[in-house]
Amino acid sequence: MTSTTPPNTIASTPDGEIHEPRLGVYVLTEFVFCPRAGLCAHETRREEEEEGPPLSFFSFNPLYSLPEIEASLQQAVNEMTWYLGGAALSAVLAVILSLWFGKLIGVAGAFGMLWFFAFALQRGIDVLRLNKQRKDALAGKHKEPNPNLPDVQDVHWWDLLQAGFESHPVQDPLVDSELNFWGKPFRYLRRGNVVIPVWRMPHYDGRLHPQNFVRMAAYCHLVQKSFGTGVECPFGIILFGHSLDGVAIPFTPQRRSDFVESIRSARTAIAKIKEREEPPAPDRSLCARCPYGKPMVHVPNESEHVCAGKPLPVKSAYDANRKCFHSLCGDRFRWLPLHEDVEKMDLRTES
Ligand code: SF4
Numbered sequence: 001m002t003s004t005t006p007p008n009t010i011a012s013t014p015d016g017e018i019h020e021p022r023l024g025v026y027v028l029t030e031f032v033f034c035p036r037a038g039l040c041a042h043e044t045r046r047e048e049e050e051e052g053p054p055l056s057f058f059s060f061n062p063l064y065s066l067p068e069i070e071a072s073l074q075q076a077v078n079e080m081t082w083y084l085g086g087a088a089l090s091a092v093l094a095v096i097l098s099l100w101f102g103k104l105i106g107v108a109g110a111f112g113m114l115w116f117f118a119f120a121l122q123r124g125i126d127v128l129r130l131n132k133q134r135k136d137a138l139a140g141k142h143k144e145p146n147p148n149l150p151d152v153q154d155v156h157w158w159d160l161l162q163a164g165f166e167s168h169p170v171q172d173p174l175v176d177s178e179l180n181f182w183g184k185p186f187r188y189l190r191r192g193n194v195v196i197p198v199w200r201m202p203h204y205d206g207r208l209h210p211q212n213f214v215r216m217a218a219y220c221h222l223v224q225k226s227f228g229t230g231v232e233c234p235f236g237i238i239l240f241g242h243s244l245d246g247v248a249i250p251f252t253p254q255r256r257s258d259f260v261e262s263i264r265s266a267r268t269a270i271a272k273i274k275e276r277e278e279p280p281a282p283d284r285s286l287c288a289r290c291p292y293g294k295p296m297v298h299v300p301n302e303s304e305h306v307c308a309g310k311p312l313p314v315k316s317a318y319d320a321n322r323k324c325f326h327s328l329c330g331d332r333f334r335w336l337p338l339h340e341d342v343e344k345m346d347l348r349t350e351s
Helices: 025-033 035-043 066-101 103-138 157-162 210-226 253-274 328-333 340-345
Strands: 153-156 166-169 174-176 181-183 187-191 194-201 235-240 245-250 324-326
Touching: 025 035, 025 181, 025 210, 025 253, 035 253, 035 328, 066 103, 103 157, 153 157, 174 210, 181 210, 194 210, 210 235, 210 245, 210 253
Parallel strands: 194 235
Antiparallel strands: 153 245, 166 187, 174 181, 187 194, 235 245
């Protein structure tokens, strides 16, 4: 697993004011989700992992342009042909060896044939998958979101490419040195002076949350700051899971001001925590599945968390067998977060 490295830039406004601390898109969205989550992410210097959602046996990484698909398809066909050739040659060798040296040597040749055949089968499956991707790519319709509507609009990747957008990976994080803010979208689409940031949401629960809107506004803002004058960014795209279906989130003035306001609130929360003023616990429904509140077994000298460079004392919670659990949010804010696992395991703190 890799993580994005924050860019190192000088951060000051034209009039010399420095906005501190430096914030990234991921930490900002955690603040929008819950100020305690934002502080945990900020103080542990967590950044989002760049990899997509985990691949199951039936899912595979999609490719994002027709030339990429066609090159991979050609390579898979070539490899499959070579492996099938190897399997055929091994089969002939197995027959000849068994005739000359007896059945036992022939069986060894048969293993070679099976080995080649297994690889040929694997490449054959790749060919079928890539062929399907190619068909989907060619079936895209010339369709794009209406930039004049503020509503979230459904999009499909291949429709956008048919509409003339080109897909590009993002190499380096985008930076706004005035806001002392940075972020790295998953990739971007470009058509002339229109640049659209794309984010792949690993887990989509069927709803968009406030932090998703702030994230897309942040990416749109960073695109406008980083790609130079004259660049337009009317919306950002979210793709769901492994699919190429998603939504366009228009970059409206309201969403821009929500983004700027969320940066201001995050920095206020960071300033207040230095004065030992903690944000209040949120509604318990937010904690139910929050990774910062998920209890884990306490392994002395191993599972402790380090916040702002210092190890946190453990806030212990015990199950019926006196097994000790703790969580990052629990240790940081000295409480027992109301995570669903806390209820399932009936964890209790010692009063
Ligand atoms: S466990 Fe609850 S309070 Fe803690 S970070 Fe998560 S949502 Fe916020």
